[in-house]
Amino acid sequence: MNIYVYIMRRLLYVIPVLLGVCLLIFVLFNLVSPDPTIMLLGKHANAKQMAELRHELGLDRSYFTQYLDIVKSAFTFDFGRSWSTKQEIIEMIKNGSGPSLTVTFPAFIISTILSLVISLFVAFYRGKWLDKSTVLVCVAMMSVPSLAYILFGQKILAYDFGLFEISGYDHGFPNFIPYVALPCLIWVALSIGPDVRFYRTVILDEVYMDYVRTARSKGLSEKVILFKHVLKNAMIPIITWVVIQIPFLILGALLLESFFGIPGLGGITLNAINSADFPVVRAMTILSAVAYIIFSVITDVLYTLVDPRVRLR
Amino acid sequence: MKLMQFVTVVLLSSMLSMAACTKKTASNEKVLNLVVTAKVKGMDPIFSDDRYSNNEVARVYEGLLEYHYTKRPYTLVPNLAEAMPEVSKDGLTYTFKIKQGVMFHDDKAFQGGKGRELVAEDFVYSIKRLADPKLQSTGWWLLDGKIKGLNEWRDANQKKETVDYTQTVEGLQALDKYTLKFVLKKNFPQFLYALAMPFTFAVAKEAVDFYAKEFLNHPVGTGPFVLPKFEQSNKIVYTKNPTFRNKLYPSEGSEDLKAKGFLTDAGKKLPLIDKIEVTILEEDQPRWLNFLKGNLDYIAIPKDNFSSALTPSKSLSQDLLDKGIQLLIEPSLDITYIAFNHENPLFQNIKLRRAMALAYDVNKSNELFYNGTGLAAQSIVPPGIAGYKSDFVSPWRGPDLEKAKQLLAEAGYPNGKSLPEITYDCPSSTVSRQMGEHFKSQMEQIGVRVKVVQNPWPDLQKKIKTKTVMTHGIAWGADYPDAENFLQLLYGPNKSPGSNGANFDNAEFNKLFEQAAIMQDTPERTALYEKLNLMASDLAPMIYGVHRQAYVLTQGWLKNFIPTDFEAGQAQYLNIDMDKKNELAKKF
Numbered sequence: 034m035n036i037y038v039y040i041m042r043r044l045l046y047v048i049p050v051l052l053g054v055c056l057l058i059f060v061l062f063n064l065v066s067p068d069p070t071i072m073l074l075g076k077h078a079n080a081k082q083m084a085e086l087r088h089e090l091g092l093d094r095s096y097f098t099q100y101l102d103i104v105k106s107a108f109t110f111d112f113g114r115s116w117s118t119k120q121e122i123i124e125m126i127k128n129g130s131g132p133s134l135t136v137t138f139p140a141f142i143i144s145t146i147l148s149l150v151i152s153l154f155v156a157f158y159r160g161k162w163l164d165k166s167t168v169l170v171c172v173a174m175m176s177v178p179s180l181a182y183i184l185f186g187q188k189i190l191a192y193d194f195g196l197f198e199i200s201g202y203d204h205g206f207p208n209f210i211p212y213v214a215l216p217c218l219i220w221v222a223l224s225i226g227p228d229v230r231f232y233r234t235v236i237l238d239e240v241y242m243d244y245v246r247t248a249r250s251k252g253l254s255e256k257v258i259l260f261k262h263v264l265k266n267a268m269i270p271i272i273t274w275v276v277i278q279i280p281f282l283i284l285g286a287l288l289l290e291s292f293f294g295i296p297g298l299g300g301i302t303l304n305a306i307n308s309a310d311f312p313v314v315r316a317m318t319i320l321s322a323v324a325y326i327i328f329s330v331i332t333d334v335l336y337t338l339v340d341p342r343v344r345l346r
Numbered sequence: 347m348k349l350m351q352f353v354t355v356v357l358l359s360s361m362l363s364m365a366a367c368t369k370k371t372a373s374n375e376k377v378l379n380l381v382v383t384a385k386v387k388g389m390d391p392i393f394s395d396d397r398y399s400n401n402e403v404a405r406v407y408e409g410l411l412e413y414h415y416t417k418r419p420y421t422l423v424p425n426l427a428e429a430m431p432e433v434s435k436d437g438l439t440y441t442f443k444i445k446q447g448v449m450f451h452d453d454k455a456f457q458g459g460k461g462r463e464l465v466a467e468d469f470v471y472s473i474k475r476l477a478d479p480k481l482q483s484t485g486w487w488l489l490d491g492k493i494k495g496l497n498e499w500r501d502a503n504q505k506k507e508t509v510d511y512t513q514t515v516e517g518l519q520a521l522d523k524y525t526l527k528f529v530l531k532k533n534f535p536q537f538l539y540a541l542a543m544p545f546t547f548a549v550a551k552e553a554v555d556f557y558a559k560e561f562l563n564h565p566v567g568t569g570p571f572v573l574p575k576f577e578q579s580n581k582i583v584y585t586k587n588p589t590f591r592n593k594l595y596p597s598e599g600s601e602d603l604k605a606k607g608f609l610t611d612a613g614k615k616l617p618l619i620d621k622i623e624v625t626i627l628e629e630d631q632p633r634w635l636n637f638l639k640g641n642l643d644y645i646a647i648p649k650d651n652f653s654s655a656l657t658p659s660k661s662l663s664q665d666l667l668d669k670g671i672q673l674l675i676e677p678s679l680d681i682t683y684i685a686f687n688h689e690n691p692l693f694q695n696i697k698l699r700r701a702m703a704l705a706y707d708v709n710k711s712n713e714l715f716y717n718g719t720g721l722a723a724q725s726i727v728p729p730g731i732a733g734y735k736s737d738f739v740s741p742w743r744g745p746d747l748e749k750a751k752q753l754l755a756e757a758g759y760p761n762g763k764s765l766p767e768i769t770y771d772c773p774s775s776t777v778s779r780q781m782g783e784h785f786k787s788q789m790e791q792i793g794v795r796v797k798v799v800q801n802p803w804p805d806l807q808k809k810i811k812t813k814t815v816m817t818h819g820i821a822w823g824a825d826y827p828d829a830e831n832f833l834q835l836l837y838g839p840n841k842s843p844g845s846n847g848a849n850f851d852n853a854e855f856n857k858l859f860e861q862a863a864i865m866q867d868t869p870e871r872t873a874l875y876e877k878l879n880l881m882a883s884d885l886a887p888m889i890y891g892v893h894r895q896a897y898v899l900t901q902g903w904l905k906n907f908i909p910t911d912f913e914a915g916q917a918q919y920l921n922i923d924m925d926k927k928n929e930l931a932k933k934f
Contacts, residue, residue: 068811075396079487079490119390202580300628301578304385
């Protein structure tokens with residue numbers, strides 16, 4: 034099948050998926066969640082004002098009309114205004130996604146490259162003390178809670194040694210760099226453990242295949258075998274692992290943003306959940322669903338590029 | 347191997363060089379560095395319902411009245427009003443003269459970009475905005491049912507396509523350019539406090555119309571600081587308002603504040619600083635570290651840093667003293683409590699309530715959760731306002747396990763036998779859970795079984811408002827310094843979904859409350875407040891916790907910082923001693 038036709042067809046799947054997501058959002062927010070007017074009106078809420086606010090927010094309209102509103106916002110990306118802050122949601126997302134990405138994107142690229150290199154390296158020395166000790170370090174790194182990295186990094190590296198800013202954020206390149214350096218480093222430290230273990234396993238799965246033995250018997254060097262043959266064949270699971278993480282980069286890193294005072298989307302989503310700000314939570318859910326679908330299509334297309342045996346249907 | 351080394355070196359060096367880009371600017375500008383612990387919603391006064399938005403709004407906007415900065419107990423004084431209002435004999439009509447020559451900030455919303463003079467009509471408009479049914483202000487409760495004709499105006503506009511601001515409200519009128527008249531429906535002595543709250547601060551109609559839905563991001567007030575555009579970010583930067591009127595630092599104050607040197611800037615033109623940088627940091631550690639680095643001018647000591655900041659005798663540690671840091675302690679107008687749901691027949695049994703109150707060791711919870719800094723509450727009214735009696739000790743204040751067991755038996759549940767398991771609902775934070783577990787362990791001592799139920803905050807609110815909790819732990823902070831604001835938590839008609847989450851409804855209490863609520867501030871009213879406060883102790887409608895105290899650290903260079911429950915407008919009085927700052931900076 035032509036790749037463009039395939040992409041178009043897969044993108045059309047967005048429609049039923051979004052309709053389903055909208056239904057789920059509607060059920061969760063309108064039928065299961067608490068009355069948002071309680072939260073919005075605060076400690077002095079009374080029954081009359083709650084009823085008035087429900088009317089102003091359109092919560093007393095028919096369920097079908099409310100569902101249609103969600104569908105409309107999902108397809109137009111017009112999410113309206115936050116109930117809690119009264120800010121325009123699309124502006125909140127635009128303002129928040131930049132700072133989130135300045136932390137998550139470089140950290141993601143660095144940790145992916147670093148993990149792949151380490152994985153290839155330990156695969157090269159598979160079974161040796163270097164391999165075993167790397168796995169041990171990875172497991173140890175994974176066992177430490179993320180909060181411990183943050184507290185340690187902020188206290189020791191930023192406060193005691195003064196290597197980084199303790200917290201804060203400045204918009205625009207390169208102003209943000211001093212503020213995102215430490216969060217990036219912590220993200221990398223947090224990601225390396227699981228990433229290396231995963232990539233190492235994938236690569237080792239390939240290392241014991243027949244074609245590797247054939248290559249070795251033909252006299253190819255280990256470097257050529259690893260980089261030219263093994264890595265290429267291991268790319269399918271690697272691509273799946275890498276690309277599917279990308280949509281979540283936009284959503285930010287909640288703890289890191291919170292501790293380092295980075296005005297990203299992680300904090301916006303959490304605040305919205307805590308204040309029953311449904312339009313914001315709804316917008317974030319819809320955007321995540323759309324991003325997930327788009328990146329799963331990209332993953333499929335990338336499969337065909339790295340492995341010609343994969344066919345798009 | 348080489349490749350590995352190369353990649354590692356490149357990555358680490360790039361990170362460190364990124365970090366090295368840190369830039370510091372030195373300037374002689376007096377910049378006040380503040381921190382807030384939650385996101386600020388926006389800059390529209392009618393939605394400033396949390397203390398964070400409240401404080402930010404009050405840097406830019408102003409109201410008719412404010413609290414005297416250097417007087418305690420809290421005293422209202424004119425701000426945009428020329429003087430305190432003339433009040434009619436029946437206490438229903440308040441006539442204000444407003445200051446002449448007060449200018450709104452220069453802004454493109456005005457013709458030619460120059461701010462115009464504030465007039466009485468601006469208050470009429472601003473208060474109508476608070477009542478606007480289409481806007482649904484979160485501050486409407488403040489004036490709901492209070493001003494003659496205002497509820498009718500709200501109701502009449504409820505179903506209209508657009509709200510008619512030209513329609514006259516009988517009790518809210520500008521008599522001339524500088525005279526404003528309020529007529530109340532019934533006596534409401536707390537009305538003046540309402541005029542010191544940001545909900546009622548003056549906005550300009552031109553700015554509201556010009557920025558329309560974006561008005562909340564374009565604050566245009568008359569206040570001491572200017573913020574051209576508000577962005578929901580991690581930092582808000584205000585600059586001094588160049589057209590601010592000739593407002594001076596007070597020359598008089600309470601004796602104790604005078605003695606502490608809070609009048610050294612008396613008579614100086616406000617504001618005393620050039621710029622405010624407000625940083626939003628939700629977590630304790632970065633706030634604390636930034637303060638220790640000298641990046642913040644003051645901070646409330648985070649719960650987990652008490653032991654490093656203070657000695658066991660609650661004085662400042664040597665480390666901090668060496669840096670010139672000062673400690674200020676001020677009781678807060680608040681109370682923590684565990685509320686019984688009085689609509690549950692179980693808690694209509696006063697002996698059971700008293701038994702549970704006696705089983706609760708408030709001193710232990712004070713140590714565990716407030717580092718021993720709170721004051722054990724004897725009843726609902728906190729110290730610092732009329733109605734509180736400093737020598738009163740509640741007979742139902744625990745711990746007294748023997749008496750608690752005896753009362754439990756008299757209540758019909760000897761050793762908790764045949765008493766159903768009681769649920770305790772609390773928010774989902776770790777500390778709330780710990781508080782719940784503490785309550786559970788305390789009740790176990792007399793045989794009362796408690797189950798702790800954690801809820802996300804919206805769910806907890808729903809349960810309270812729909813009266814489906816048995817007991818719940820919560821706190822109340824004063825909206826204004828009047829015992830009425832605390833006693834109303836037990837007033838029957840305020841039952842859920844109102845603010846009386848305990849659903850307590852006692853006819854005698856209600857009757858006395860209604861009497862007190864419409865009385866002016868007189869010794870008779872104080873006596874009535876005291877009586878109500880004693881009833882609030884004797885009837886044990888809640889298990890009282892503590893009145894918290896603010897433990898605030900200030901940098902040695904910060905002047906005039908007085909801890910207060912009503913921070914709105916505080917920044918204009920603060921000053922920075924630049925010589926001292928430069929000198930102390932070497933120690934950080």
